[in-house]
Amino acid sequence: xxxxxxxxxxxxxxxxxxxxxxxxxxxxxxxxxxxxxxxxxxxxxxxxxxxxxxxxxxxxxxxxxxxxxxxxxxxxxxxxxxxxxxxxxxxxxxxxxxxxxxxxxxxxxxxxxxxxxxxxxxxxxxxxxxxxxxxxxxxxxxxxxxxxxxxxxxxxxxxxxxxxxxxxxxxxxxxxxxxxxxxxxxxxxxxxxxxxxxxxxxxxxxxxxxxxxxxxxxxxxxxxxxxxxxxxxxxxxxxxxxxxxxxxxxxxxxxxxxxxxxxxxxxxxxxxxxxxxxxxxxxxxxxxxxxxxxxxxxxxxxxxxxxxxxxxxxxxxxxxxxxxxxxxxxxxxxxxxxxxxxxxxxxxxxxxxxxxxxxxxxxxxxx
Numbered sequence: 001x002x003x004x005x006x007x008x009x010x011x012x013x014x015x016x017x018x019x020x021x022x023x024x025x026x027x028x029x030x031x032x033x034x035x036x037x038x039x040x041x042x043x044x045x046x047x048x049x050x051x052x053x054x055x056x057x058x059x060x061x062x063x064x065x066x067x068x069x070x071x072x073x074x075x076x077x078x079x080x081x082x083x084x085x086x087x088x089x090x091x092x093x094x095x096x097x098x099x100x101x102x103x104x105x106x107x108x109x110x111x112x113x114x115x116x117x118x119x120x121x122x123x124x125x126x127x128x129x130x131x132x133x134x135x136x137x138x139x140x141x142x143x144x145x146x147x148x149x150x151x152x153x154x155x156x157x158x159x160x161x162x163x164x165x166x167x168x169x170x171x172x173x174x175x176x177x178x179x180x181x182x183x184x185x186x187x188x189x190x191x192x193x194x195x196x197x198x199x200x201x202x203x204x205x206x207x208x209x210x211x212x213x214x215x216x217x218x219x220x221x222x223x224x225x226x227x228x229x230x231x232x233x234x235x236x237x238x239x240x241x242x243x244x245x246x247x248x249x250x251x252x253x254x255x256x257x258x259x260x261x262x263x264x265x266x267x268x269x270x271x272x273x274x275x276x277x278x279x280x281x282x283x284x285x286x287x288x289x290x291x292x293x294x295x296x297x298x299x300x301x302x303x304x305x306x307x308x309x310x311x312x313x314x315x316x317x318x319x320x321x322x323x324x325x326x327x328x329x330x331x332x333x334x335x336x337x338x339x340x341x342x343x344x345x346x347x348x349x350x351x352x353x354x355x356x357x358x359x360x361x362x363x364x365x366x367x
Contacts, residue, residue, distance in 0.1 A: 008115040008140055015066055015112035022055060022063040031065060034072040038099040044363055045097055049242045054079065054096075054360075058236050063097070064116070066109060074100040076113035079360065082228040083123055084220050085342045092123035092227070096360040122339045123346070127359040128331040137334050145349045147330035149316045151308045153295070153323060154178070155186075159304035163270035182323065186295055189322070193292035197254070200286065202293045205249040208234040211258050212251075219281050223312065223353035225345060229281070237357055238263050238279070248297075252282060252290050259283045260290040263357070264297070272304040279357045280308070280315055287318045295322060309361070311354040331361055 022031060028048050039045040055063035060080030065072050077097035083090045095117055100110045117124045118140075127148070129137065138144055154160040160175035160182075161167060208231050216229045238247045246267070252260030260282030266275055275298045282290045298306050308319060309330055320326075333354070337343040345351055356362040 005141060008111055008118065011108040011112040012115040012119055015109060016116070018068055019064050019066050019113065019116060022051065022065060027065075028052065028056075031063070031072060031075065034065070034075065034101070035099075038075075038101065045099075047242070050363075053236075053240070053242055054363075057240070058233075060091075060093075064113065066113065068104075071101075073104040074098075074109045074113055076117065077360075078117055078121075081233075081358070084223070084226050084228075085345055086224065088342065090123055090339065090342065091121060092125060093117060093121050094359045095124055095126040118336055118338070122337065123342075124336045125359070126334050127361050129334060134332055134334065137336075141336065143335045143337065143343075143347045145333045145335065145347075145352070147328070148309050148311050148333050148354060150327040150330035151316065151319045151324035152327050153306040153319075153325065154182070154304070155295075155298055155306065156302075156304045158272055163272065183299075186299070186323075190292045190296045193289050197286075197289065199255050200252065200289055202250050202252050202260075202290070205251045205261070207239050208249075208261075212261065215258055215261065215281060215283070218283065219353070222314075224351035226353040227358045234261075234279075247278070250293065252286055252293070254286060259286045262290055262294060264294065265362070266301070266303060269305075269307065273302070275301070275303045275306045276356065276362070277306065277308040278362050279355050280310075284314060287314065288321070291318055291322050309356050311349065311352040313350065 020027075022028060028051050031051065032046065032048065035043070035046040044050045051063060055061050055077055058080060061078060063075060063077045065076075066074040075097065076095065078093040079096055081092050081094065083092040095114060098110060098113060100113075126137070134144055154175075157172065157175040157179045160178040161171050210231065212231055212234070216231070219229055220226060238244065238249055241247075246265050248264040248266075250262050250264075251258050252262075261279065262277065262282070263279040264275055265278050266273070268274065275294070277294060280290070294306065306324070308315075308324065310316070311333070335346050337346050
């Protein structure tokens with residue numbers, strides 16, 4: 001154990017008696033004032049229905065909070081998952097929604113809240129950390145796997161304009177020219193994809209059911225490292241969530257066999273109308289056909305761009321073939337492992353299959 005890890009252990013011991021789980025309705029009510037001050041009145045974290053869904057419905061997920069002198073001064077969420085590493089299954093959590101009251105910062109509370117997760121679970125993961133947090137986590141022995149893949153496909157003149165560059169007549173003209181060149185190519189590609197297999201159809205999905213099991217099993221078998229993709233999880237994540245109306249869920253069928261699943265979410269990003277791909281699971285021989293559907297549907301709805309974040313080279317490579325562009329906006333991904341038998345596999349970025357649906361990153365754009 002290095003010096004940083006010993007510091008973490010001391011902080012956990014110092015605050016352990018003051019950290020409790022939110023399990024009762026009274027806990028939710030008491031947390032609201034802290035959450036409104038910490039996150040803002042309109043933030044998802046300040047909505048009781050979000051707390052109920054995220055931390056009290058899925059078995060093993062929980063929101064912990066620290067109380068001192070009758071006041072709540074910090075919180076830490078954990079989203080439970082089963083991590084599949086080859087044929088092995090490990091209990092793991094995503095660290096989420098950490099916040100410490102300003103007057104309790106620099107006193108070790110944040111370290112204690114994270115450290116308790118590290119003590120309780122063999123594998124802890126986090127996505128979307130600041131540079132300062134990454135440096136701290138690295139010193140504490142976390143594996144920093146870098147940014148997950150971020151891929152963008154512009155679909156309109158506005159979509160072709162860079163978000164961090166002021167709009168001028170030249171950038172608008174260039175966006176229009178690129179749009180006029182690329183859209184006909186997309187239309188040709190989507191039309192050609194429909195000619196390859198006549199027995200394929202894509203249909204809207206109300207709920208995920210047992211018909212998905214063979215597809216989910218194949219996804220797990222093909223991924224070296226992946227998080228839970230059960231029927232229960234997908235329904236919790238996309239059907240029973242407080243903002244289910246924002247998700248468009250589709251299944252791809254070949255005859256009577258379900259071979260692909262995609263979840264789309266429309267939201268604003270940098271003043272652009274963007275279609276997010278929150279989940280994308282498909283057998284390799286129909287993956288391009290499912291992407292073609294996403295492109296065609298996004299054009300039909302008139303969005304400016306399509307955006308995807310995740311890990312897994314088959315999906316990333318297929319998207320790049322459809323002219324999705326690599327961006328430097330992917331969220332940083334870190335992992336902490338106390339299981340030495342799987343740590344080498346977890347430390348290899350290319351082993352992972354991951355999408356926006358795994359952690360809480362997809363929540364932040366929902367209102």
